[in-house]
Amino acid sequence: MASHPIDRLHIQVMRGELISDIDRRNIISLCNRAYEEDIAALFNTFVDATHVLGYFDGSLVGHALWVTRYLQAGTNPMMRTAYVEAVATEPAYRNRGFATSIMKYLVSEVQDYDLAALSPTSVTYYERLGWELWQGALSIRTENGLLPSSREEEVMIFRLSKTPSLDLSAPLSAEWRGGELW
Numbered sequence: 001m002a003s004h005p006i007d008r009l010h011i012q013v014m015r016g017e018l019i020s021d022i023d024r025r026n027i028i029s030l031c032n033r034a035y036e037e038d039i040a041a042l043f044n045t046f047v048d049a050t051h052v053l054g055y056f057d058g059s060l061v062g063h064a065l066w067v068t069r070y071l072q073a074g075t076n077p078m079m080r081t082a083y084v085e086a087v088a089t090e091p092a093y094r095n096r097g098f099a100t101s102i103m104k105y106l107v108s109e110v111q112d113y114d115l116a117a118l119s120p121t122s123v124t125y126y127e128r129l130g131w132e133l134w135q136g137a138l139s140i141r142t143e144n145g146l147l148p149s150s151r152e153e154e155v156m157i158f159r160l161s162k163t164p165s166l167d168l169s170a171p172l173s174a175e176w177r178g179g180e181l182w
């Protein structure tokens with residue numbers, strides 16, 4: 001029986017510091033083709049990333065990564081959050097369920113976190129995977145207090161087994177970082 005392409009996607013999880021220079025360049029060029037822009041500089045701002053890599057017939061065709069951030073809903077305790085970035089599928093390999101598989105795999109790998117979150121390019125894409133759009137005001141915590149985020153900024157969350165009860169309309173903050181704040 002012929003195998004479905006999804007069965008042939010080999011998924012590997014790798015900490016950033018263990019990735020070779022060549023593989024790192026391959027990941028960045030895959031993301032550049034997917035996003036149709038050069039994200040190399042942004043990529044360098046992701047600290048202690050863990051990468052989820054999707055290989056089809058030996059070629060890298062899909063990617064996502066997470067970094068650790070600390071999100072806070074209102075004045076509730078900080079949530080150690082797996083913050084997802086650089087979700088990308090090689091253009092010629094789209095609509096085969098590869099990004100869906102990578103995102104599901106990523107969620108299974110971050111179950112020791114309090115929460116998963118991301119800033120979506122497309123809300124509808126992630127909604128079908130069970131992610132929820134945060135409704136409350138967003139801000140960034142800085143040395144000088146809270147920096148309100150623009151209303152165009154969107155953040156989605158995925159509830160993990162350790163996620164506390166959340167009111168999606170509460171204010172949500174994250175620590176300041178270099179590069180993209182959300």
Ligand SMILES: CC(C)(COP(=O)(O)OP(=O)(O)OC[C@H]1O[C@@H](n2cnc3c(N)ncnc32)[C@H](O)[C@@H]1OP(=O)(O)O)[C@@H](O)C(=O)NCCC(=O)NCCS
Nearest residue numbers: 034087088089094095096097098099100120121122124125
């Ligand atoms: C978004 C992306 C990662 C999806 O990769 P993929 O491997 O093709 O995704 P899947 O095969 O798991 O899912 C495909 C489905 O999502 C839908 N979809 C793809 N991009 C979408 C988008 N931007 N908004 C809404 N739906 C989208 C497709 O129409 C398809 O729907 P169908 O199953 O009903 O036919 C890929 O299109 C990509 O790399 N885009 C550019 C980078 C980007 O925007 N990344 C962040 C995503 S918010």
